[in-house]
Every structure is written in structure tokens, then in C-alpha cells.
Amino acid sequence: MQNQLKIYNSLSRKKELFQAINPPFVGMYVCGPTVYSDVHLGNCRTFTSFDIIYRYLRHLGYQVRYVRNITDVGHLTGDSDEGEDKISKKAKLENLEPMEIVQKYTVGLHEVMQMLNNLPPNIEPSATGHLMEQIEATQKIVKNGFAYEVNGSVYFDVESFSKQHKYGELSGRTVEDQQAGYRTLTSQDEKRNPEDFALWKNASKEHLMKWESPWGIGFPGWHIECSAMSSKYLGKQFDIHGGGLDLKFPHHECEIAQSVAQNGEQPVKYWLHANMLTINGQKMSKSLGNSILPHELFSGNHALLDQGYSAMTLRFFMLQTHYRSTMDITNDALKAARKTYKKVMNGLRVIKQMQYKEDENIEKNELLNAQIRKFIAGMYEGMDDDFNTAKALASLFEILKKINSLHTDSISISALENEVFLEMKTAYLDFIENIFGLKEEQPAQIELVEALLQIYREAKQVKNYGQVDAIRSHLKSVGIVVKDMKNRIEWEYEE
């Protein structure tokens, strides 16, 4: 598999040429959500970023196995190993079975993912569906001497691990650094050292979600599920592991340690982290009261929003920012994104209908042909540069200008080489639909619009401007703009 794709690897802190372990196959694991509440915009950003990465890898010809888990047990509130299970807590609060909570929010997640046109992962494994694998992984770590049991709980022994292996490489921390940030252990604590983390936790009688294990009745720790499930479906070593930047430490650091503790080798070749979301320059968080749910964004039903913005507007907005930069949500930025999104989609409709026409009387424009080829290459260069969608879009807009110029006949299509025209059409379609994953949101009732437009044309012929203006304003009220061009009359989506 030949390519120029470079990926920023969080582990090396450098852009590296992407070389699949087993081409043409690529294994990609992305940390999914804990399904104890509605999926939030930050989740959406991360999953959309990896959706585009997934789509691009496929476009390049890789056969990608994309695994994104559902965390439905083991993720605790509060201090990492002492809080309440998030799912259980919510279940008690709503007086439901924990699995009802899981089902409810998993369905909600899928719904939003579909609206955003994110492709479903190839495997979406849940933690409760892989208890055996987690128990086995824990046993192996204990056997290798990197974990210890206390009162029916098993903890990863960071100290003994770090004597033989590196711990903290991904996040750039040393064990000593971390100790500085921890409170001291009390005599009540089961852990030998504060940086140790739970692989398996003993469950009290009241605990809702618990299972048999070699250490008694309990439940798995949060980090072990990803190690267990990623290795089950992608092997001990796989190509890409992604997730939100906030998972880098401790979650991903723990995953590396767990895998190395089992097999002695690094589990992941390329670690990718998507950056956080801010709103009006501030971190989006519940405590600040500025978090927005996808449905609130779509409906505009939120104090910080002037109006609603569609799922595709959000997706386009995300494309304009590189996945490793923080993305700031503002009304102004969203409005600009909506307008540009529609412009791009109007271009898509135009190019889909456009046909090449040979005309011997018209000379080929070499400069134009060269320019178009350069812009197509520019889109690929952008994506090859660590999936830089913002960079790719710059070239896409240049192509869009050419498409519009061809459409309005300010450039003759015959001035293009047939081959260049086809390349341009294919590339524009591929990028919009297959790579960026954009789609039309309000497919208009084309027959009706066309019928009205016919009346419009006739009224215009006889200079019945009253009727002309009436039709125009009617169509505008449903989001359709009439375009009076030099030689014809058409419609497009309002921007």
C-alpha cells in the first residue's frame, strides 16, 4: 500500500509516515462513551474526527476494522477507584435496571451518530459482554507479578511495573511527578501506592452490577475493558488507537501498562488524540453551566445559542478545524459554517449534473487544467498531512469556484481536458460524500420546485413581475433560492 499519509503519533510526539502493520488491513480502536447520560457535543467531536479518519483510510484502500466500545460498567464517579459506578448511580436515580440505562443512552448515541452521518464501527463491544476476557487479562497480569489482590480487589502495581517497563511515556509523566499530585494514602486504603489502579473491584452487597470472579463477587476496573476488547478483536498489536485528549491520562497510560504487563510489548503503533471543545472560549462543562447537548444545538433551545444549527452544519464546522486543535463553538462561527456548508452542497448538485462537452472550436486552457489538477492534489495533501481537513477544504473551495464558473459559463467546459473534468468531478464527489461524510439534509421536492419554476419562467417571459416576485418569495420561505442566470433559470438551497 503506497501512500504519503502522515499521522501525528501522541506517543512519539511527531508526525510519522503511516505504515500499516499488516497491509491492506488496519485495526483501529477508539474509546467510546460511558452510556450513563446523553452523548454530549465533545463526544460527537471525537467520534466525528475518527469517522473521517476511518473514511479516509478506507478511501485510500485499506480494509479497516474499526472498533469502538460501549462502556457499560466499571466507570466510577469521583475518585478513580472509590466512587460509585456511573451506570448504577443513574439507574438508582431513575429507578431503572442498569441495563435499561445502558440501552437508553446507547440508542441515543446511535441516533445522534446517524444524524451526524458517522458510519457505524465494525464492532461495538460492550464491557459487560467481555467480562471473561477482562478476568483473564487480570489473571495474566497477576501471574506476571504486576498486580496484587487485597480483600477481593485486584490492583495494578505501578511501582513493580515501572521497574521493568516504562510507565508514563504517553502522557510524559514520571511516576514521581504523579505522586506529587496525589493525596497520601490512609491506613484504610487497599492500594499499596496511590498511583495503582483497580483491575477488579470487590462488590458490596448493595452493589447492582456484579459478577463471579476468582477473587469473589465484583466488577471490572475501568481501564481493563479497552485492553481486553482491543486485543480480542485487533490482536496484541494493532495500528491505531484513538480517543479524546482527556483520556490520555490516566486511561490510555493504564491501557499501555496493562498490555505491556501481559505481553511485554507495546499494544498500539499510532496513538491519536482529538482535542477538546470550548464554547465562547471556555471549556464546556456541566459545572460551568455551558454544556450543550446535540439536540439542544440542533433545535437552538439553549441560552447560549441564537438559533438552531443542523447536524450537517455541525459536521462541516468540525471539518474547518483540525482535530488536534481545540474547537471553539460560537454563534458567529456556526453561522459562517452553515452558509459555507450550503455553498459546498450547491456545488455538489451542480457537478453531479454537469456533463463534459467536446468542442473543437474552443482551445484547451492549459493553465486551467493544471490549476485544477493542483487543487485536486491539494485536497489529498491536506488529508495526508495528519488528516488536516481544514487544509484540504482550502483546495476544495478553489475547485468549487471552478465548478461554479463552468456552471455559469464564464469558463467553457470544452476548455478542460475530458480527463481533467472527470478527475475533478470524481474528486469533489469523493471528498464531500465519502471522505468528509457530508450529505444533503433537506432534499427538496424537486418535481414541485421544477413545476413552480416553469411558471416562474413563463411569467418572466411576459414580464409579469408581480407573479415572478411572488413565486420567488414563496420558494425563499421554504429555503429555495431562484437563480436567474444568463441563459437559464435554476434553483438552489438558500445559504
Place this chain on the structure above:
RNA sequence: GGUCGCGUGGCCGAGUGGCUAGGCAGAGGUCUGCAAAACCUCGUACAACGGUUCGAAUCCGCUCGCGACCUCCA
């Protein structure tokens, strides 16, 4: 306090030692019954200060500001 990142024109947002993306908004123009759309032209920006260099927004140092992680979070 520890670790790390960022600061780009009115707004958003790429980039990166010389060739100075792109989008939105704004101005002018072409077209048009009027408009809209589309296209063309226009803005010479990179937090402050010092240094390295023939040359820095881009490298180094320092200052200021913002943010992330270290504690639930994608």
C-alpha cells in the same frame, strides 16, 4: 504546585525559516426588470520584548494572556 499545549487580519481558521491558505463579514465591479446567486478585484495579519539569521509570524530566551491534564469527562 507538577506535566503539556496555545496566542494569526472585524470574526473563524490552516500554515511555517524567504514563494506571504481558505471561509465568513465588508468594499468595488460583471450580470440583472429589481434582487439573489455566481464570478472577478481589494485587506498584507501572525500577543509584547529581546536574541540567532542575509532574512522569522515560523528557531531560541523571557514576559503577559488563555487553555488542557494531574480529580468524573471525548
